[in-house]
Structure formats: C-alpha cells, structure tokens
Amino acid sequence: MRCLMCGKELGYGSLSDIISGEDPLCMECRRKWQKRRISFCFEGIRLRSSYVYNEAFSKCLIQYKELADEALKDVFLYEDLRWFQRMYREYQLVMMPSSLHKLQSRGFSHLRQMFECTGMEIIEPFVKTDEGDQKGKSKAMRHAIESGIVLRPDAQLHKKIVLCDDTITTGSTLKGALKALAGMDLKIRIYTVSANYRWLK
Ligand SMILES: [Zn+2]
DSSP states (O other), X not given: OXXXXXXXXXXXXXXXXXXXXXXXXXXXXXXXXXXXXXXEEETTEEEEEEEXXXXXXXXXXXXXXXXXXXXXXXXXXXXXXXXXXXXXXXXXEEEOOOBHHHHXXXXXXXXXXXXXXXXXXXXXXXXXXXXXXXXXXXXXXXXXXXXXXXXXXXXXXXXXXXXXXXXXXXXXXXXXHHHHHTTSOOEEEEEEEXXXXXXXX
C-alpha cells in the first residue's frame, strides 16, 4: 500500500508501520498536520476540532474535495476516530451543506463520506442557497435565503445533534445553520476537523 498523499510505499512490518497502524498516510505526511485538541465556545455552543488548519491539511482537503480523490475520505478522522465516537456517542451527526452547484460539480457528498467511518447516524438536513436563487420567492423565503442556509421541512433531527464540517474559517456557514435551528429544543455541539488560526487563543 502506498501513502495516499505522497505515494511513498508504506513499509510492511516496519516500526513506523506498527506505530501508525492502518493510517493511509505515511508518518512524514501525517506529521505535517498540526494535531491539537481545540475546544472553544462558538455562538454559545461548544466547538471541538482536531487540527490547526495549515498548508498540509489544506492540500489534502483540496485534493479530496475539489479533485474528487475519494480514496482520501478516511484520513481526516483517522487519528481521532475513537475519541470522536466516545465524545458524540449519543449524538446524531448533522452535515453542513455545500452549495448546490458545488455538490453537482463534485458529484459526491464529501462530508458524508468523510464521517461515514464513524458508523454513526448521519443526516444532511440543510440546503445552502446560492446567490441568484431569490427571484420569484416570497419575502419570508427571501429572508431565509439571505441567511444562506435553510432547513428542509422534512428534516428528522434528534434531540442531540453535532454539526459537522471539515473546517471553520469565518464561521459564517455555521452561524447560518444555527440561525436555521433557532428556537428548536435541541442540544447542539459542533465538530470541525480543523480550525483556522484565528480561533486559537
Ligand atoms: Zn506520504
């Protein structure tokens, strides 16, 4: 088996192989990711993250998302999988939405595939509205669209949910999602695989 990022042969039975286990990335590539247990309050909600968003992480995410390299789907949660499963044991995983045209051009739901390795229940109840969608809509509908994210009317949310995304940059998408959930009786947590430097203390 070869490392999914650099293509280097993963040594069979070598010490590094024993230490890294089934990791689809070699130790060198993995070491470039800045692992850190990040936890802070976002809009009054506990947000946790596993990595600082850096160049190596970004490169891998782009290769996965934009170049549709689906083989990379399991590398993002690999190191924190058991921790994640424990932390959010009773929660339903709610994927943050991609805009429709991005979803269509990718042809796959990158977040759902990324979180499938948890074996937990995943739903995608949000729709991200694109600019230009507002024509012919009612005033109430236009207002919802302006906030960027709409909850599908048939969404089957559990009481305890964790909003999941690959990264938090400005937090505007998450803010939009929280707005769409406002007034509902829910216990909400947020998990983003990585977090931009600006969120670190
Ligand atoms: Zn590598």
